[in-house]
Amino acid sequence: MDHLDQLEAQSIYIFREAFGRLKKIALLWSLGKDSNVMIWLARKAFFGRLPFPALHVDTGKKFPEMYRFRDHYGKEWDLDLRVEPCPPIDAVDPTLPPAARSAARKTEGLKMALAKYGFDGLIAGIRRDEEATRAKERVFSPRGLEGNWDVRDQPPEFWDHFNASPPQGAHLRIHPILHWTEADIWAYTKRENIPIIPLYLSQNGKRYRSLGDQDITNPVNSTASNIDEILAELEQTKVPERAGRALDHETEDAFERLRVAGYL
Amino acid sequence: MNMIVTPASPATPNGTTRPQVRIVIVGHVDHGKSTLVGRLLHETGSLPDGKLEMLKAVSARRGMPFEWSFLLDALQTERDQGITIDTTQIRFRTNSRDIVLIDAPGHAEFLRNMITGASQADGAVLIIDALEGVRDQTRRHGYLLHLLGVKQVAVVVNKMDRVDFSADRFKAISDEISAHLNGLGVTPTVIIPISARDGDGVAEYTIRIGWYKGPTVVEALDALEPARPLEALPLRLPVQAIYKFDDRRIVAGRIESGSLIAGDEIVIMPAGKIARIKTVESWPVTPVAGRQGAGRSVGITLDRELFIERGDIVAHAGSAPRETRRLRARIFWLHEKPLAKGDQLLVRCGPKESRATVVAIEKAVDPGELSSVENKAIGRNHVGEIDISLSSPIATDPYTENPRTGRLVIEVSGRIAGGGLVLSVEAGQRAVPVDIVPVESALRPDERSARYRHNGAVVWLTGLPASGKSTLAKALERRLFTNGGSPILLDGDTLRAGLNSDLGFSAADRSENIRRLAEVATHLARNGHIAIVAAVSPAREDRATARRIADTAFREIHVATPAEVCEERDPKGHYKKARAGALASFTGIGNDYETPEAAELVIDTSTRTVAAAADEIEQMLKTTGVLFDEVVDLAANI
Numbered sequence: 001m002d003h004l005d006q007l008e009a010q011s012i013y014i015f016r017e018a019f020g021r022l023k024k025i026a027l028l029w030s031l032g033k034d035s036n037v038m039i040w041l042a043r044k045a046f047f048g049r050l051p052f053p054a055l056h057v058d059t060g061k062k063f064p065e066m067y068r069f070r071d072h073y074g075k076e077w078d079l080d081l082r083v084e085p086c087p088p089i090d091a092v093d094p095t096l097p098p099a100a101r102s103a104a105r106k107t108e109g110l111k112m113a114l115a116k117y118g119f120d121g122l123i124a125g126i127r128r129d130e131e132a133t134r135a136k137e138r139v140f141s142p143r144g145l146e147g148n149w150d151v152r153d154q155p156p157e158f159w160d161h162f163n164a165s166p167p168q169g170a171h172l173r174i175h176p177i178l179h180w181t182e183a184d185i186w187a188y189t190k191r192e193n194i195p196i197i198p199l200y201l202s203q204n205g206k207r208y209r210s211l212g213d214q215d216i217t218n219p220v221n222s223t224a225s226n227i228d229e230i231l232a233e234l235e236q237t238k239v240p241e242r243a244g245r246a247l248d249h250e251t252e253d254a255f256e257r258l259r260v261a262g263y264l
Numbered sequence: 265m266n267m268i269v270t271p272a273s274p275a276t277p278n279g280t281t282r283p284q285v286r287i288v289i290v291g292h293v294d295h296g297k298s299t300l301v302g303r304l305l306h307e308t309g310s311l312p313d314g315k316l317e318m319l320k321a322v323s324a325r326r327g328m329p330f331e332w333s334f335l336l337d338a339l340q341t342e343r344d345q346g347i348t349i350d351t352t353q354i355r356f357r358t359n360s361r362d363i364v365l366i367d368a369p370g371h372a373e374f375l376r377n378m379i380t381g382a383s384q385a386d387g388a389v390l391i392i393d394a395l396e397g398v399r400d401q402t403r404r405h406g407y408l409l410h411l412l413g414v415k416q417v418a419v420v421v422n423k424m425d426r427v428d429f430s431a432d433r434f435k436a437i438s439d440e441i442s443a444h445l446n447g448l449g450v451t452p453t454v455i456i457p458i459s460a461r462d463g464d465g466v467a468e469y470t471i472r473i474g475w476y477k478g479p480t481v482v483e484a485l486d487a488l489e490p491a492r493p494l495e496a497l498p499l500r501l502p503v504q505a506i507y508k509f510d511d512r513r514i515v516a517g518r519i520e521s522g523s524l525i526a527g528d529e530i531v532i533m534p535a536g537k538i539a540r541i542k543t544v545e546s547w548p549v550t551p552v553a554g555r556q557g558a559g560r561s562v563g564i565t566l567d568r569e570l571f572i573e574r575g576d577i578v579a580h581a582g583s584a585p586r587e588t589r590r591l592r593a594r595i596f597w598l599h600e601k602p603l604a605k606g607d608q609l610l611v612r613c614g615p616k617e618s619r620a621t622v623v624a625i626e627k628a629v630d631p632g633e634l635s636s637v638e639n640k641a642i643g644r645n646h647v648g649e650i651d652i653s654l655s656s657p658i659a660t661d662p663y664t665e666n667p668r669t670g671r672l673v674i675e676v677s678g679r680i681a682g683g684g685l686v687l688s689v690e691a692g693q694r695a696v697p698v699d700i701v702p703v704e705s706a707l708r709p710d711e712r713s714a715r716y717r718h719n720g721a722v723v724w725l726t727g728l729p730a731s732g733k734s735t736l737a738k739a740l741e742r743r744l745f746t747n748g749g750s751p752i753l754l755d756g757d758t759l760r761a762g763l764n765s766d767l768g769f770s771a772a773d774r775s776e777n778i779r780r781l782a783e784v785a786t787h788l789a790r791n792g793h794i795a796i797v798a799a800v801s802p803a804r805e806d807r808a809t810a811r812r813i814a815d816t817a818f819r820e821i822h823v824a825t826p827a828e829v830c831e832e833r834d835p836k837g838h839y840k841k842a843r844a845g846a847l848a849s850f851t852g853i854g855n856d857y858e859t860p861e862a863a864e865l866v867i868d869t870s871t872r873t874v875a876a877a878a879d880e881i882e883q884m885l886k887t888t889g890v891l892f893d894e895v896v897d898l899a900a901n902i
Contacts, residue, residue: 001559003284012561013518016504020574020615045516047563048547049509129355138380155679156598158383158412159671161612165678181355238311 004188007180008041013160014139014176015045018121019052021164022172025121026082028110028264029054031066032211033196034125037185038177039077040194042123053080055122057109059102060085061213069197084113093261099216099246100254107262111147120166123174124264129181130241133256141173142166147262149173173264182209182241183234190227201225209241218244283490288366288382290409291391292401296422300391300460300481301354301367302332307467308482310356332461358486375598375645379408379683387416387453387488389481390441394433394457395426398440404645406441407631410448411596411647411685413667417445418484419452425459429472454484494558497521498583499530500661500669502614503576507563514545514563515572520614520668522580523557524564532570533577533659534587539566558668575616577659577669585659585669586689589812592626594649595642595684599676602641603650610675611654613686619655619815621808626651642682649687655812662686705791712792713892716750720789721890722782722814723881725798726807727823728857729838729850730830732869732877733798736823739878741796749891752788754781756799775806782810789817794890802851804858819888821881822863829870864888 001009018025027042027050029035042050056070074081086109092101114122128135138154140162155163166172177185189196199208199219206219220243224230255263289297305311323330354365366381382388388409392402409417419441427433434457445452457473458465458481464473467482479487499522507514524530528541543551545563556562564578577585597603603622611620625641628648642648663670663685673683713719723740725733737753744751756777760767764780767773778801785795801807811818831839842850851857860866865884867877885891 001557006559009518009559009561013504016516016561017615020505044547045561047507047509047512047514047545047550051509135354156683157380157680158683159673161673161680161683163675163679165675 004184004191007177007184007188008044010179011038011041011176012045014162014174015042015123017160017162017164018123018140018174018176019046021162022121022166022174024052024117024119025123025174026053026055026117026119027123028125029056029070029079029081030125030211030264031056031062031070031197032125033185033189033200034127034177034180036073036194036196037180037188038123038125039079040192041176043077050077050079053082053117055113056081056083057106057113058083058085059105059109059213061102061215063197063199063211063214065197065199066211069195073195082113082117084109084116087112096257097254100258102213102216103263104258104261106264107147107258110262110264114147114171119171121164121172121174123176125177126175126264127180127182127185128178131255133259134178137173137175137178138162139175139178140164141175143171143173143262145170147171149260149262151260183231186227186230186234190231196227200230202229208244209239210245212245216246218246220244283360284362284364285387285485285488285490286364286366286385287387287389287485287488288378288385288414289389289391290378290382290405292393292396292399292405295391295393295396295399295402296460297367297391299332300389300420300422300458300466301365303460303463303466304365304481305354305356306332307463308356308358310354358482360486361490363485375404375408378405379412379596379598382409382412382414383683385412385414386490387418387485388414389485390417390419390452392419392421392437392441393426394421394423394430394437397437398444402441403444404631406445406450407448407647408596410445410450411594413663413671413685415450416488417450417452418481418488419445419455420460420465420481421455421457422460424457424464424473425462429457429464431475434476453488454478456481456484494521494668495523497558497666497668499524499528499578499580500585500666501562501564501578502616502669503532503572503574503578504615505574506572512545512565513569514565515578516561516563517578517615518561519556519558521558521666523555524562524578524580525555526551526553529581530566530578531581531584532572533579533584534657535571535576536584536587537570537572538581539568539570541565542567575614575618575658577614577616579659585661585666587657587659588689589654589657590623590652590690591654591660592649592651592687592690593672593684594647594687595674595682596647597642597644597682599681600644601676602643602646603648603674603682604641609652611652611672612675613658613660613672614669616658618658619812620652621655622650623653624651625649647684653812655815660686660689662688707792709790709792712750716748716792718744718749718794718885718891719817719889720792721794721817721819721885722785722789722810723794723796723885724785724801724807724810724814724818724820725796725823726801726820726860726863727825728827728830729800730833730835731823731825732833732874733800733823735874736821736867736869736877736881737796737798739874740881743878743882744794749794750792751794751796754785754788754795754797754799756781756797756801759784771803774803775809778803778806778810779813782813785810786814786817789814794885800851800857802857804860807860819865819885819890820860820863821865821867821884822860823869824859824866825869 086105092104096104126134138157201207202222202225207222208219224233291297320330356363366385421434421437438455456465457476464470465480467480500520501517503515504517507516526541526543530541531538542565544556546552579585605622605625607622609620611618626649628642630646661670670686673680725737727733734755741751741753764777767777781797781799785797788795834840841847
């Protein structure tokens with residue numbers, strides 16, 4: 001078993017635990033590289049199908065390429081796709097810095113979707129290596145009734161034993177690729193031939209390393225125009241993955257505030 | 265539209281094939297864990313651009329000297345309090361391998377986070393402050409590493425600058441920690457004097473520790489072994505789920521040890537059913553050829569239809585795990601409420617979940633002091649050895665034989681409250697699997713409950729002779745039947761006339777009598793009937809056994825009619841005979857009836873009519889999910 005096999009087997013284990021131990025779950029599909037790998041892993045876990053809905057909490061501000069990707073693969077992969085809208089910007093905490101405030105719409109949209117369907121588990125494609133607060137996550141991460149994350153009181157989780165009993169009305173976030181790195185995602189995408197959105201590949205000396213909303217995501221300088229070149233670039237670069245995500249950099253704790261409030 | 269990116273060139277070196285070693289850093293709070301991690305990242309060139317500058321700016325803004333630990337303590341709350349509150353994983357590279365560093369908090373309150381981190385580690389770095397020396401938390405962490413099975417421990421003695429790089433001070437601490445770890449059966453791979461803040465001994469030797477001849481921290485990490493391969497051990501495939509998305513019936517799970525291939529003869533434990541692996545299924549290509557080894561999440565199909573449940577273990581015949589309802593475990597306890605004898609728990613052993621009772625606390629130790637505390641309970645953050653009895657049989661191995669299947673966690677109120685290692689297994693009667701293939705019913709439980717409008721159940725009426733059990737049981741039987749249900753009366757005396765006619769009235773025979781009653785009743789309940797058992801069943805332990813056997817189907821009703829009323833009734837003349845000395849071991853006169861403590865319902869028939877008592881039972885069966893609510897409505901509509 002090589003490194004990617006190990007990552008894959010571990011993720012499949014997590015998927016099966018989530019499906020087996022929770023009553024009503026959904027997978028959050030943000031259309032990006034991580035959640036595409038996640039859907040692929042879920043289909044491995046469940047022998048070709050996704051036995052629960054794929055939820056796209058849509059800010060309405062994604063790139064056209066992302067919407068095209070969603071519509072095409074939603075069908076081709078036979079997903080039970082639920083597209084859920086987000087509330088307008090006025091409905092969001094005005095004390096947040098602009099980009100974070102814009103991103104917080106997604107948190108609100110997520111809460112609305114949770115209330116609408118009554119999911120007790122949401123599968124999300126976050127990774128520890130992305131960002132410092134995500135590094136502190138559990139695989140099965142309990143959320144409060146308001147969707148909030150209490151980083152000071154996380155249940156112990158060891159030997160792949162997860163806490164799968166959310167309090168009444170609350171839900172769990174399940175993170176099946178928490179242990180993957182950005183390079184792992186690309187190496188696996190290449191090995192499995194998983195489709196990607198072309199925005200990740202260099203055009204005119206720039207490419208996106210992380211895809212979010214159009215207005216708060218910027219491309220990074222790069223000449224990498226295929227996955228091998230991306231992997232070679234990651235080997236060298238010291239630019240953090242989310243450098244192009246404006247919301248991470250507005251204030252020291254903007255991202256942490258978002259996450260504690262329920263952001264991914 | 266084609267968005268598939270075809271690989272344009274051969275694989276690039278992307279680091280994914282280098283050996284990966286996971287290392288946890290533990291030790292007493294403020295002994296310098298985060299500082300060491302920050303320094304290690306810096307020394308190995310693993311910091312992203314701009315991180316160092318950002319940290320300097322953060323420190324300056326707070327009017328504080330530069331602090332390496334800010335690197336990890338990325339959360340606002342942590343920076344404010346100056347403590348690390350959760351496990352952080354950081355990656356860096358040494359010459360030969362990728363290291364995943366798990367930074368575990370030292371604060372006693374956050375021991376659960378330390379365990380969360382350390383349980384995933386191949387090796388550990390235990391850090392000790394040269395000035396403060398070995399502290400409670402140092403010892404506690406050393407003990408927990410031992411308990412978690414982390415065998416490779418590198419010790420670093422930090423803050424050597426605070427003791428003038430004294431070789432004597434270093435030796436004193438080395439001796440103390442070596443003695444402690446050796447006492448636990450852990451031999452430190454190395455003990456290194458360092459100053460994490462200044463960098464001495466981390467990646468480089470400095471003149472200040474010129475007297476030290478061993479490896480640096482980076483060299484020591486480079487020498488730790490990756491996780492031991494588990495393929496050499498016997499096959500253990502704990503069943504996570506059975507999937508039937510199409511015409512295949514796939515048994516899914518992760519191979520914890522050993523390996524399997526299509527064609528293997530396997531045994532499903534704990535039931536001991538035998539089958540052969542037909543295929544190993546996968547996606548997008550299926551079936552998979554070739555042997556599948558430990559660590560793989562797989563799906564298999566079998567050559568025959570067997571009833572298999574989540575938590576069963578697939579093994580090879582001849583090297584199967586033991587089946588048991590009783591085991592001893594060494595555990596660490598994280599819950600606020602101490603663990604005590606008699607506590608009811610939920611135990612998880614892989615995907616297998618079983619209710620359990622703590623039969624005995626054999627040892628309770630505060631690993632900080634390494635002193636035995638009172639054997640009554642295991643307090644928070646303490647460790648101990650316990651004897652537990654399980655409500656349903658599980659298949660498991662002692663930890664020494666299989667580290668993957670020989671461990672368990674304990675849940676309290678849906679949250680992991682402790683965990684530990686299986687020390688020994690009191691094997692059940694079916695230690696050697698036999699080729700018994702129980703025939704499954706042709707009907708599914710939901711087909712039956714749709715017809716009867718109730719789920720299967722064991723309604724257990726206990727109470728003194730002549731308390732009214734049989735009368736009540738018959739009234740209930742009549743009522744359930746009238747409503748379209750399927751009740752079956754199992755009267756203790758009636759069964760003693762046939763099935764149990766070989767049994768007398770000794771304590772052992774009485775226990776066996778109850779066990780058989782419970783087994784028959786449970787079989788009926790599993791097949792959708794409501795088995796109404798009317799039996800004195802005086803011993804609390806025997807009733808507990810019955811509850812274990814019937815598990816969630818069990819409903820206990822204590823027919824608590826006062827003893828003098830029972831004796832006055834005496835319909836069978838038993839009391840009269842017993843008073844005359846003609847009936848040995850008669851419950852009621854001898855005062856050997858043990859009153860139930862947690863019956864689902866208590867009924868005193870001296871103050872109620874039979875109909876009112878039957879009403880109460882019916883209500884209880886509704887509120888506890890046995891009878892469906894519509895029963896009454898249905899009856900009204902007929």
